Amino acid sequence: MNKQLSWAIIFTGAGCFLWSCKDDKGKNQQAAPPPVPVNVYTVTKGNATYYDQYPATVTPLNQVDLRPQVNGYLTGIFFKDGSQVRKGQKLYEIDRQQYVANYQQAEANLQVQETNLVKAQKDADRYHELEKHDAIAKQQVDYADAALAAAQKQVAAAKANVESVGTGLRYTTIYAPFDGTIGISQAKLGTSVSAGQTLLNTISSDDPMAVDVAIDQKDLYRFERLKKKGGTVKDSTFKLILPGQETYPFPGQIYLIDRAVDPQTGTIKARLVFSNKESDLKAGMTANVQILNDAKAEKLMIPQKAIIEQMGEYFVYTTDGKAAHQKKVSLGARIGDQVVINDGLNEGEQVITDGTQKLKEGSPVQIGQPKPAGAPTAAK
Template sequence: MNKQLSWAIIITAAGWLLSSCKDDKASQPATPPPVPVNVYTVIKGKAAYYDQYPATVTPLNQVELRPQVNGYLTGIFFKDGSRIKKGQKLYTIDQQQYVANYQQAQANLQVQETNLTKAQKDADRYHELEKHDAIARQQVDYADAALEAAKKQVAAAQANVTSVQTGLRYTTIYAPFDGTIGISLAKLGTAVSAGQTLLNTISSDDPMAVDLSIDQKDLYRFEQLQRKNGGTKDSTFKLILPGQETYPHPGQIYLIDRAVDPQTGTIIARLVFPNKQSDLKAGMTANVQILNNANTEKVLIPQKAVVEQMGEYFVYTTDGKAAHQKKVSLGARIGDLVVVNNGVEAGEQVITDGLQKLKEGAPVQVGQPNASAPSAAK
């Protein structure tokens, strides 16, 4: 009886131990299978690429046309939006009042000149009589004073004529320089006020300026480009139009502003582009591409190997067994490649596929490595 009980206890204990082992194995997490990935061997190469800056097209010279006299608009002598030449007549303002004022000023001048002639003759005659003691000295003094007064009146009349003549001249408005004129904002018969009414705007159109804001850390580079070959036009500066077309003519640096904006740390650089066909219009927004042909070699990786997280950029490298996340600082994009300023080194292998399944330390199964990129990228 005791033997049977002993064997029952032994069998029960063995069953319990076997069951416990099975439960422990079931509770242990299964090892995840390795993630199949492709890798790219990081290389260094000389990279010729373009830095891109947002820019605004602006005329080198622009002026608003406002009348300098009051009156009614009596003539418009151009076609809206046309090209004009310096000195071309553009507008006329009613001249009747100004012509009448000019004629009146001329008549007043003639009267004063006549008075001057009379005063001169009187003074000459009195001085002749004085030589023979035939007239009182007081009379001679009066004659001299009248002569001086007559001279002052003539001078005042001449100044009035000049003033009125200027007003008459301002009734005709001429183009101050060659350029393109806009749509007239005033029509025939419109009452205009001196210095107030905006008639039109004229802007020069060949060449056209393109303004862009550059970071102060790029200032030295731009100054070097400005000195390069005396500013000769070449492929260094390209203009990308709003429709993403490349403007067919290269530009050059025209000037760099005098000071850096302390609030933004930027400074204005102005380029100029030829505009024979008037393709560039004032106020257009565009992008300027500036060739960055550095002699130093850059680290290049495929752009698809980069993962963005919260505004920061990462890549996954591998030693052939596991994935390791690394933070990187990126430079310019060149086609399917991107320049890495720091974070990875030449010779490392970065993962290019299967990134969505990866995390730090995840096992990987490396496929066929990608072919190396050329030594120079454009």
């Protein structure tokens, strides 16, 4: 190979090498993704006043199943199903004829025994008078005293029988044990009822109405303090959210806290009371109780739309102005469109609120101008 050919090969190879490098560089520049336009929010502390929410069940303070205490046929119903009843109001009546007859017989027997007692008393008095004059045998006096004692016991037994039969007679009429609402009658006129077995109806008090919630044992001290604090009709510490998501217009108060914590669930029952003058609350309703959190400390807060959920864990994207970086965070309560950050962020950091769907770790970003309040946000 001559000298000129060698130099030609060298220059040709160098040119190819330079062209190849230039081509690769162009491809790399084309492959680099453009910055993602994003909006950011600077992490700040705010007043973390919010309501804790607990599932709850509405229950009456007093409720009783009405069952007969005597056997017989139902002969009277003296109320309208579902109506308000007053304490002592007559509700049901069971056939009285047999019980009236038994009572009259018991009274007649008592009168007989009382007559026998009078006779025995006179005999005993007479014999004791004769004994003073030594005109009767001592044995006769003893017999008279024994007859008097027996007559006294017979009268006592007859009185007890009258009381027993009278109680049965009184039980043929059933009265309301307290003010409240009575349900739909489970027995109709003419039904044969059995003592202690047949369910006639259920009556429950309805003003005030109790609301039961299960609270975690770690909140027990706080609830005990709230109970001692009490409340007023204007107090908004306890709010009731009805099944239709309406807020019940009357506030509640803690009525009692149960005796012990359930060791299996680590919870304890707290009972609240709410005024129910309009009977809007019904026994058995499910609702939610919102309880004002009394924590005064300021908390780190960011917009909820900055939060990304992945398999039950929560993340945000932060940025230094050039690239996006994913951070795991621990969330607290949600307050309006904000959420409390318990851990994972520091005050002053910038979190990305818009454009997160196009981001991954290290993605270049271009920060847009902050949007004024109420302006529509950019689509993610």
